[in-house]
Amino acid sequence: MKMNQFVIIGLGRFGSSLGRELIKLGYEVLGVDRDEEKVQELSHVLTHAVVADATEEEVLRSIGARNFDCGVVAIGDDIQASILATILLKDLGVKKVVAKAVSDLHGRVLERVGVDRIIYPERDMGVRVAHQLVSPNLLDYIELSKQYTIAELAVPQCLSGKSLDDVNPRGRFGCSIVAINKPKGIIIAPVAKDVLSQDDVMVVIGTNYQIEQFQHSIG
Ligand code: ADP
CATH class of the missing domain: 3.30.70.1450 (Regulator of K+ conductance, C-terminal domain)
Structure with a gap:
């Protein structure tokens, strides 16, 4: 299945970099963050950027999250918010949900709630850099x-x-x-x-x- 439209929850370092690159590659990206400053920063880069709390089901419904081919939960530090946003995107029927995990335990919980793909950016980059250094x-x-x-x-x-x-x-x-x-x-x-x-x-x-x-x- 070809992915065309992405919704990214959390516009921190990982989410914003992902969003910028998807835009460069020609895809449509909706960015969501509860921090207004983060949203401001990316409002001219992404297709749309909205200030919203992604742990509220009504909010995700109202921004039409279910219509996106792929949802990426790029919240790291607030594990509870990451898990809630992941469950909500899955329940709304987003076809593919990808989530960033900051620890093994976080990843295991995301797996249990049915996420389609887990990314461990720091861990995976550490492994890659080690291989390249040696x-x-x-x-x-x-x-x-x-x-x-x-x-x-x-x-x-x-x-x-x-x-x-x-x-x-x-x-x-x-x-x-x-x-x-x-x-x-x-x-x-x-x-x-x-x-x-x-x-x-x-x-x-x-x-x-x-x-x-x-x-x-x-x-
Ligand atoms: P990174 O390491 O990629 O910078 P962070 O965990 O520091 O990741 O940043 C995650 C982003 O997610 C922050 O900009 C934060 O404001 C946002 N965020 C956290 N919880 C929520 C939430 N419930 N709804 C929307 N955005 C959130």
Whole structure:
């Protein structure tokens, strides 16, 4: 299902950044916060921004929250308000409700009340930064499952000028280069004779262990 309209409850650091980015991407965003200053700040950025207490069912009804494809509860510090707003959005029939959690316990409660997706911004960013700090070539990664990952690795100088046949990560470690992003454009499903240059980005798929071994060999 394609999401077009978002309602964001809580315009703190996370909610406001999310709202700004969704607007940049061309989506419609209604922002809700009980703090008038926060709403003022974003009133010219978001499609609409209203001052309201999202723990009051009537308020959410009157702003038409149920008509939105996706609701994001971006309240962190006030856990009670976060949980109440999440339940209300679910009960109103918002198709997808995403909520930010500040702790494991907060996340567990959100899960129990039926939230569709939980985001742990600080915890997840801490994990990502740790991976990037210990692996200088690692630009970004997506965990496909507990075992499998897709990683974006910067091509270091030692691989510059080498073909995929020379580097041979599949034969040596079991992981595969599925794309090479070059300044001129991206090569999808590269072949053995394709050559890497420094600062190209390799997109590698494999198990965590295979990718780690490959990274160590080039890092
Ligand atoms: P962040 O860490 O992303 O800044 P905060 O928890 O500090 O998150 O901010 C959450 C925002 O949610 C604040 O701007 C606060 O005014 C707003 N907020 C908290 N409770 C409610 C509520 N019941 N209704 C609407 N907005 C709320």
